[in-house]
Amino acid sequence: MTGEAGVATASALEVAGVVVNFQGLRAIDDIHLTLRPGEILGLIGPNGAGKTTLINVLTGFQVPDHGSVALNGVDLLPLKPHQRSRLGLVRTFQNVLPFAGLTALENVEAGAMATGMARGAGRAWAMEVLGRLGLADKAARRVDTLPFGEERRVGIARAVAMKPKFLLMDEPAAGLNDAEAEELQRVVAGIVAEGECGVLLIEHRMPLVFRLCHRIQVLQHGATIALGTPEEIRAHNAVRAAYLGDEAV
Numbered sequence: 001m002t003g004e005a006g007v008a009t010a011s012a013l014e015v016a017g018v019v020v021n022f023q024g025l026r027a028i029d030d031i032h033l034t035l036r037p038g039e040i041l042g043l044i045g046p047n048g049a050g051k052t053t054l055i056n057v058l059t060g061f062q063v064p065d066h067g068s069v070a071l072n073g074v075d076l077l078p079l080k081p082h083q084r085s086r087l088g089l090v091r092t093f094q095n096v097l098p099f100a101g102l103t104a105l106e107n108v109e110a111g112a113m114a115t116g117m118a119r120g121a122g123r124a125w126a127m128e129v130l131g132r133l134g135l136a137d138k139a140a141r142r143v144d145t146l147p148f149g150e151e152r153r154v155g156i157a158r159a160v161a162m163k164p165k166f167l168l169m170d171e172p173a174a175g176l177n178d179a180e181a182e183e184l185q186r187v188v189a190g191i192v193a194e195g196e197c198g199v200l201l202i203e204h205r206m207p208l209v210f211r212l213c214h215r216i217q218v219l220q221h222g223a224t225i226a227l228g229t230p231e232e233i234r235a236h237n238a239v240r241a242a243y244l245g246d247e248a249v
């Protein structure tokens with residue numbers, strides 16, 4: 001949908017015609033992407049395809065040379081990272097949980113407070129989010145004493161406490177064992193089902209991506225080479241040749 005000023009107004013995160021150059025290297029080459037509420041969109045591609053650079057464009061850590069990024073019709077490019085997260089664009093990091101010395105509850109509370117909630121309401125909301133992610137009985141534990149999979153889930157809980165409209169997940173399953181990855185899959189599906197938020201999932205574990213995502217967008221050398229349902233991507237010859245190889249998905 002297009003409004004009077006030619007700005008997209010649909011309820012979505014919309015990337016149009018984004019280009020990023022690094023000293024002669026075109027890291028992102030005319031990317032278009034649409035993420036809707038309630039949708040899990042996988043972003044996959046070989047190392048160096050441009051996935052992290054695109055996330056940095058979305059979150060405001062990389063200024064694109066061309067193109068536009070809009071959230072529910074609001075132009076994000078003039079906004080700073082914290083302003084974008086206030087609008088509901090929230091990111092989880094691969095291996096970073098900055099408050100390792102704090103409890104699970106304190107970490108998730110930090111996410112709640114970032115939305116501007118008062119302390120009491122923030123604590124209650126943080127407890128609710130911990131409960132939703134199966135971590136209620138870990139609230140008082142310092143995160144650096146938790147198993148790796150639970151520590152990772154606390155990081156996701158902190159992002160969920162920020163009430164994202166769109167959640168950007170950068171390799172959430174990296175380093176998890178199979179049981180933890182399966183639990184993560186349930187958690188991500190639950191976040192989308194309960195919160196009506198949309199998830200952009202960057203992940204190298206293909207079985208997880210193909211089970212979880214509604215649509216998958218495949219990047220190579222900074223450009224989109226395929227976009228479709230998991231079934232369509234599985235059957236896509238160029239994707240198999242470029243990336244999936246013999247991996248069973």
Ligand SMILES: Nc1ncnc2c1ncn2[C@@H]1O[C@H](COP(=O)(O)OP(=O)(O)OP(=O)(O)O)[C@@H](O)[C@H]1O
Pocket residue numbers: 022023025027045046047048049050051052053054
């Ligand atoms: N700050 C930078 N300066 C110069 N080149 C960069 C910079 N950041 C990324 N690149 C290059 O841009 C290209 C895209 O990198 P990017 O990290 O976005 O890929 P990726 O798909 O996230 O890869 P991976 O799966 O390994 O994380 C690569 O060729 C990379 O070397």
